Amino acid sequence: MVIAQATPVSSLDISGPQPVGWIYTVCPRPAPGTTCPANADTVSPYGGVRLALQPGDRLKIRFVNNLPSVPPDSLDRIHDDPLLALNPSNLHTHGLIVAPAPNSAPPPRVPVYGDFIFTSVFNPANGNPAAYDPGAFTKIHAHGDVVSTGAVDYDIQIPANHPSGAYWFHPHMHGLALNQLSAGLSGIISIGNVANYACADESCRHPVPESAVRHLILKDMQVLADNTGFFQEDPDFCANQASDAPLGEGVCPGDPSAYAGGQWFFTLNGQRYPKIPVATADGEVWRFTNASGSASYDLRLIDDQTQLPMAVQILSIDGVALSFPSGATADQMVEIGGNRLRLAPCGAASGAAPGALSAVSVAPALSPFSAAPVCATEIVMMPATRVETYVVYRDARNRIASAPEKATATLLSAGISTGPGGDSWPAVKLAKVVFPKGRSQAVSEALHLKAQPSPETVSAPLASAAVLRGPSFSCQPLAAGHHRRIYFGNPNVPDGTGPGSDQYGEAIFGLGYEEIDEHGQPVPNTFQDFKRFDPADTLCVRINPGETSVTETWELYNLATELHNFHIHQTKFRRIDPAATMDGPLNPASRHAGVWEDTVPLPVAEPGPGSQPALDPEATSCTIADFKAGRCTATPIYVSIPFTQPGTFVFHCHILEHEDGGMMRAVRVAPASN
Numbered sequence: 089m090v091i092a093q094a095t096p097v098s099s100l101d102i103s104g105p106q107p108v109g110w111i112y113t114v115c116p117r118p119a120p121g122t123t124c125p126a127n128a129d130t131v132s133p134y135g136g137v138r139l140a141l142q143p144g145d146r147l148k149i150r151f152v153n154n155l156p157s158v159p160p161d162s163l164d165r166i167h168d169d170p171l172l173a174l175n176p177s178n179l180h181t182h183g184l185i186v187a188p189a190p191n192s193a194p195p196p197r198v199p200v201y202g203d204f205i206f207t208s209v210f211n212p213a214n215g216n217p218a219a220y221d222p223g224a225f226t227k228i229h230a231h232g233d234v235v236s237t238g239a240v241d242y243d244i245q246i247p248a249n250h251p252s253g254a255y256w257f258h259p260h261m262h263g264l265a266l267n268q269l270s271a272g273l274s275g276i277i278s279i280g281n282v283a284n285y286a287c288a289d290e291s292c293r294h295p296v297p298e299s300a301v302r303h304l305i306l307k308d309m310q311v312l313a314d315n316t317g318f319f320q321e322d323p324d325f326c327a328n329q330a331s332d333a334p335l336g337e338g339v340c341p342g343d344p345s346a347y348a349g350g351q352w353f354f355t356l357n358g359q360r361y362p363k364i365p366v367a368t369a370d371g372e373v374w375r376f377t378n379a380s381g382s383a384s385y386d387l388r389l390i391d392d393q394t395q396l397p398m399a400v401q402i403l404s405i406d407g408v409a410l411s412f413p414s415g416a417t418a419d420q421m422v423e424i425g426g427n428r429l430r431l432a433p434c435g436a437a438s439g440a441a442p443g444a445l446s447a448v449s450v451a452p453a454l455s456p457f458s459a460a461p462v463c464a465t466e467i468v469m470m471p472a473t474r475v476e477t478y479v480v481y482r483d484a485r486n487r488i489a490s491a492p493e494k495a496t497a498t499l500l501s502a503g504i505s506t507g508p509g510g511d512s513w514p515a516v517k518l519a520k521v522v523f524p525k526g527r528s529q530a531v532s533e534a535l536h537l538k539a540q541p542s543p544e545t546v547s548a549p550l551a552s553a554a555v556l557r558g559p560s561f562s563c564q565p566l567a568a569g570h571h572r573r574i575y576f577g578n579p580n581v582p583d584g585t586g587p588g589s590d591q592y593g594e595a596i597f598g599l600g601y602e603e604i605d606e607h608g609q610p611v612p613n614t615f616q617d618f619k620r621f622d623p624a625d626t627l628c629v630r631i632n633p634g635e636t637s638v639t640e641t642w643e644l645y646n647l648a649t650e651l652h653n654f655h656i657h658q659t660k661f662r663r664i665d666p667a668a669t670m671d672g673p674l675n676p677a678s679r680h681a682g683v684w685e686d687t688v689p690l691p692v693a694e695p696g697p698g699s700q701p702a703l704d705p706e707a708t709s710c711t712i713a714d715f716k717a718g719r720c721t722a723t724p725i726y727v728s729i730p731f732t733q734p735g736t737f738v739f740h741c742h743i744l745e746h747e748d749g750g751m752m753r754a755v756r757v758a759p760a761s762n
């Protein structure tokens with residue numbers, strides 16, 4: 089049982105009253121009903137719990153919403169939908185390749201869902217949503233099923249060949265996602281064991297023991313001077329500090345003019361600046377999850393003695409062990425990995441040159457870089473990303489070395505800008521790391537990785553067409569050679585009437601679309617300009633005959649001057665380059681190469697003369713018309729996406745301020761038999 093409720097957060101090391109977060113209370117479900125017993129099996133840590141699952145497991149959760157209502161003046165999206173003040177919620181299993189099955193049980197039983205986000209579970213103590221404002225059900229943020237009894241069941245079958253690794257769960261309540269994650273609602277899901285893919289030796293006689301794995305969840309919370317949590321987060325909360333102020337230990341001080349006396353906490357497993365004792369000289373596997381709603385991190389491990397970055401080996405991004413093609417260059421590895429690593433050789437003779445890096449342009453420190461393993465001295469983590477690392481004491485030349493007595497390092501985020509029109513996320517120390525004396529006996533230079541099942545082959549038993557709802561759950565497959573183009577942007581829309589509206593209109597977070605033919609030309613009548621999320625507007629994908637998976641190419645264009653972070657549910661994707669040679673690592677035909685991700689940063693656009701940002705100093709995005717007229721330069725990211733799970737789900741930007749604002753679209757995967 090998972091109960092979302094208000095709980096004091098006592099692990100931030102604050103004096104005075106403890107801020108009240110929204111936190112999952114978790115217990116083995118003891119009996120029918122919606123309460124947990126008061127005993128040691130019931131836990132509610134701010135850092136969250138980990139659901140340790142195995143491939144083939146069936147995850148059954150009774151989810152109960154006991155959250156308090158939200159003061160309307162603390163909600164950005166309240167003008168879109170007054171029902172948001174009642175604080176509805178739900179659950180999403182991020183990164184899992186599982187079925188998005190809708191409710192399978194008729195009332196009055198507790199509704200049963202798969203990983204289905206089109207439901208809003210209301211706490212009846214906050215008022216009856218139907219009585220509150222029946223007209224509000226037509227508003228854009230209330231969509232799908234409205235459950236007013238406060239509880240639903242989730243029943244999610246993990247496929248038997250699901251890749252092992254790090255996943256997570258969080259609410260997916262459109263319009264409230266930022267608030268609910270910032271308040272603390274999230275936790276880890278692990279699938280399988282690290283021994284399924286990581287070994288100390290090449291012949292794998294010594295798989296990495298599960299005891300060497302440490303799960304680290306990154307969460308942040310803004311706390312005002314009166315110790316209340318500020319969940320509609322402000323990226324500028326810590327602005328206007330003295331330039332020579334030392335890096336805070338898990339915290340930065342509030343802007344003296346706007347948030348005097350406030351503090352912004354950046355925690356690991358809910359702890360402010362914890363000490364992490366590496367258990368043995370053989371090192372540990374650290375699985376990071378960025379569970380912050382909007383904040384990005386630029387992680388570095390700095391040797392306290394030398395003040396140089398200590399390299400860590402990268403084992404996986406977004407849950408599936410890396411499998412870089414042999415012969416890939418450093419540039420290609422960085423590109424395949426989503427432009428978020430500063431590579432360093434794992435134990436080569438020369439050290440990586442430390443240097444500045446921005447998320448807008450991430451360059452490898454050394455080039456060319458030969459085959460795997462892959463180490464990095466810097467890891468950019470946008471929201472929802474997971475990165476799995478092997479951390480062991482390494483010297484300044486990245487070699488595994490004998491740690492001297494009392495060797496320590498500082499894990500920190502160096503601070504990161506998401507572009508000229510984006511946000512500057514603070515620099516902060518996250519943890520103190522203590523290494524045991526001596527050198528690893530088991531590992532020579534790096535761990536060895538085994539291939540995992542390809543997400544293209546992962547499939548739950550296909551849901552029958554009968555359980556898939558919708559007026560016309562069918563569509564034509566994409567024509568051979570065609571691909572989809574998705575535009576991400578937040579331009580001013582002239583007829584906008586929201587509170588942010590000015591002479592140029594209202595800025596919206598939206599997505600645009602068109603289908604592109606085999607010659608690179610737009611297919612007539614498929615264009616859709618930027619618009620906010622509309623649950624009735626689905627993009628239909630047809631599964632191949634015989635109910636086998638269909639793989640599509642999507643071309644992702646970011647027309648904004650800030651980064652966006654593409655995420656899609658129920659599947660994983662790989663970066664490709666349509667112009668790559670047949671044997672190249674970014675060629676779509678090289679089926680087993682690459683990194684299976686579920687998030688990827690989209691590089692910023694460069695507005696030219698006459699574009700909207702050139703005309704309006706407040707604008708932070710080109711329009712699609714700007715792009716088509718050559719007034720805006722943008723770099724496409726091509727991804728290859730296998731669809732194996734029929735049903736309705738979404739893709740969106742995982743910066744939750746943007747998702748809540750409307751940068752999301754529904755996908756409907758239609759079975760071939762329909």
Ligand SMILES: [Cu+2]
Pocket residue numbers: 651652653741742743746747751
């Ligand atoms: Cu975004």
